[in-house]
Amino acid sequence: MTTNKPVQRRIVSKDGHNNVRIDNVEGMVKLYLHDIWTTVVDMKWRYKLTLFASTFVMTWFFFGVIFYFISMGNGDFEEVLPSNHTACVENAKTLTGAFLFSLESQTTIGYGFRYINEECPLAIFTLVAQLVITGLAEIFVTGAFLAKLARPKKRAETIKFSRSAVVCRREGKLCVMVRVANMRKSLLVQCQLTGKLLHPKVTQEGEKTLVHQSSVNFYMDSSGECPFLILPLTFYHVLDESSPLVGLTADNLLTRDFELLVTLNATMESTAATCQSRTSYVPQEILWGYEFKPVLFSNNNSRYVADFSFFDKVQASADSMFLSNNTEKLKLEEEYKKE
Structure with a gap:
C-alpha cells in the first residue's frame, strides 16, 4: 500500500514561473487598461496574433462603413443620377466596394478602379483621418509585436x-x-x-x-x-x-x-x-x-x-x-x- 506524499507548495516553479494567484483585485480591468502597452506586450501569442489581424480588419471595415455613408449622403446610390453628378468615391456602389476602397487606401495599394473625387471634401478629410489613425494603431501593434519577440x-x-x-x-x-x-x-x-x-x-x-x-x-x-x-x-x-x-x-x-x-x-x-x-x-x-x-x-x-x-x-x-x-x-x- 502506497501513501501519497504531501505536495510542497511553491511560490516559484522550477522553470521560474510565478505560482501565486491574484484574486479579488478591485478595478483589475481598469488597472490593465491604464498600462495598455505592458498589457499588450504580455499577451499570449494567440491573443496577440488575433489582435494584430483584427486591428487591420476592423479599421478597414470601420472606415469602409464611413465611406459608404458618405456616398449614401451624397446620393451616389440613386438609380437615376443627374448628368452633372459627381460621386464621392467612384465605382464604390456597395458596402463591399467601400470596404475594398478602405483596404486599398490603408495598405497603399494604389488607386485605379476606385478613387476619391476632389469635389468631395468630407471623403478627403475621412481618408486623411484614416491614414493618420490607422498609422498610429499599426505602429503600436507592430511595436508591441516586435517588443515581445525581442524580450530578454x-x-x-x-x-x-x-x-x-x-x-x-x-x-x-x-x-x-x-x-x-x-x-x-x-x-x-x-x-x-x-x-x-x-x-x-x-x-x-x-x-x-x-x-x-x-x-x-x-x-x-x-x-x-x-x-x-x-x-x-x-x-x-x-x-x-x-x-x-x-x-x-x-x-x-x-x-x-x-x-x-x-x-x-x-x-x-x-x-x-x-x-x-x-x-x-x-x-x-x-x-x-x-x-x-x-x-x-x-x-x-x-x-x-x-x-x-x-x-x-x-x-x-x-x-x-x-x-x-x-x-x-x-x-x-x-x-x-x-x-
Whole structure:
C-alpha cells in the first residue's frame, strides 16, 4: 500500500514561473487598461496574433462603413443620377466596394478602379483621418509585436539550473551548492546569482507571517559576480551563523518548511539587455551529503567539452562528516533521484 506524499507548495516553479494567484483585485480591468502597452506586450501569442489581424480588419471595415455613408449622403446610390453628378468615391456602389476602397487606401495599394473625387471634401478629410489613425494603431501593434519577440525572457530560458541543490563541504565549510549553465554560445556578462529564503515566521510580537523573505548570498570563488557565463558554474552559500539556513542538518532537512528561490541576473553581450532567470528548491530537492559530478572535460583536440548528460547528476560525498548520516535519509534522497 502506497501513501501519497504531501505536495510542497511553491511560490516559484522550477522553470521560474510565478505560482501565486491574484484574486479579488478591485478595478483589475481598469488597472490593465491604464498600462495598455505592458498589457499588450504580455499577451499570449494567440491573443496577440488575433489582435494584430483584427486591428487591420476592423479599421478597414470601420472606415469602409464611413465611406459608404458618405456616398449614401451624397446620393451616389440613386438609380437615376443627374448628368452633372459627381460621386464621392467612384465605382464604390456597395458596402463591399467601400470596404475594398478602405483596404486599398490603408495598405497603399494604389488607386485605379476606385478613387476619391476632389469635389468631395468630407471623403478627403475621412481618408486623411484614416491614414493618420490607422498609422498610429499599426505602429503600436507592430511595436508591441516586435517588443515581445525581442524580450530578454526568451534568452533567460536558455539558462539552465541544476534540478537539485546539494549540501557538502567546500574548503572546510558546509555549503549549499547549485549549478548554473548557459546553453548558448553567446556570452552572458556581469552574472550575479542571488537567493531568497521564503519561509513562515512568527515575529517577536506574535504575528505569524506566512511568507518571510531572507537574503541568501551565493558566491563563486571569492565573490558573488562572475565576469561571464561560458562554462557550467557552481555557486555556493556558506551555512554559517549569518545564514538564514543556520541549524540545517540532515535530520531536520525534510521537516523544515522553506523554499529557496535562486535568481540569476546577467547582461546579454549581443544586445546589452538585462535578462533574469529563476528557479526554486524545496527541502525534498536539496540532497544532503552529495556533490555534483564533473561536467567539464578535455578532448584530444585540446578543447574543453561540457557534457550536459552529467549536469544534474550527483555523487555521494567522500567527506567523513557525511558517512555517518542515517540510512533512512540517504534512502529518501536516492528515491528522489530516481523519480
